[in-house]
Amino acid sequence: MAGTATRRRAKDHRRGRRRAARPGPGPLRRTAFGTAGLLCLVLGTSLALSGRETPVVRVETSGHGTDTPAAAPGTTGTTGTSATTGTAPTAPTAPTAPKPYPASPPTRLLVPSVGVDAPVADLGLNPDGTVEVPSADRGDEVGWYRNGPTPGETGPAVLIGHYDTAHGPAVFKQLPKLRPGELIRIRRADGGTVDFKVRTLLQAAKDHFPTEQVYGDTPAPALRLITCGGRIGSDGHWTDNIIVLADLA
Numbered sequence: 001m002a003g004t005a006t007r008r009r010a011k012d013h014r015r016g017r018r019r020a021a022r023p024g025p026g027p028l029r030r031t032a033f034g035t036a037g038l039l040c041l042v043l044g045t046s047l048a049l050s051g052r053e054t055p056v057v058r059v060e061t062s063g064h065g066t067d068t069p070a071a072a073p074g075t076t077g078t079t080g081t082s083a084t085t086g087t088a089p090t091a092p093t094a095p096t097a098p099k100p101y102p103a104s105p106p107t108r109l110l111v112p113s114v115g116v117d118a119p120v121a122d123l124g125l126n127p128d129g130t131v132e133v134p135s136a137d138r139g140d141e142v143g144w145y146r147n148g149p150t151p152g153e154t155g156p157a158v159l160i161g162h163y164d165t166a167h168g169p170a171v172f173k174q175l176p177k178l179r180p181g182e183l184i185r186i187r188r189a190d191g192g193t194v195d196f197k198v199r200t201l202l203q204a205a206k207d208h209f210p211t212e213q214v215y216g217d218t219p220a221p222a223l224r225l226i227t228c229g230g231r232i233g234s235d236g237h238w239t240d241n242i243i244v245l246a247d248l249a
Helices: 046-050 081-085 211-215
Strands: 002-006 038-041 106-111 116-123 142-145 155-160 183-188 193-205 221-232 238-248
Touching: 106 155, 155 211, 183 221, 193 221, 211 221, 211 238
Parallel strands: 116 142, 155 221
Antiparallel strands: 002 038, 106 116, 106 183, 142 155, 183 193, 193 238, 221 238
């Protein structure tokens, strides 16, 4: 009944000292997660036999959503306008990207709407190149992938937690109940707090994990929360991942 690591081999891309506003993770670092997402292994058979499923969450396609660029002003239906009025069209002001925070590891995750108030520990890579997850006997703990951005830096910070374990419901049991606009708060080692707002939830089969949408570079700070989901298959594994995409508030 617990999540395990993402199953795709990759080189361990170790970071040096991070600086503020460092770009998000490049393709090499994203391969550490692989395209299958978390491999969600059930410990024991009782839940598999019960047929219990997690709440269903809408599935979205992979790929970053981008704003449509504004059309150049004065190019259609404006012939002679400037000559008649004596004024030139005003170009729209481009939106300003949120200012990133300096690097600082997360220490605690708070999601008030679903009752999450949990410590955060660092996660790295296993010797076989798969991503670590918190151990099953620490189901109330969230893990942050330390080779990625810290929450508040430019790029997607990734936090991983169990949906449930052999010991019962875990830290992300209520994650599928999150709704767009709800608050996610990260406390950091520097004493500061960074707030994010939920943009959307995804549910993806492990063999169709939306890698680029989740781990791809972003122009501003972003947050990803990942846990297990779907149903228990005949092999005793959760079939899917539940993924929360959030933006700086």
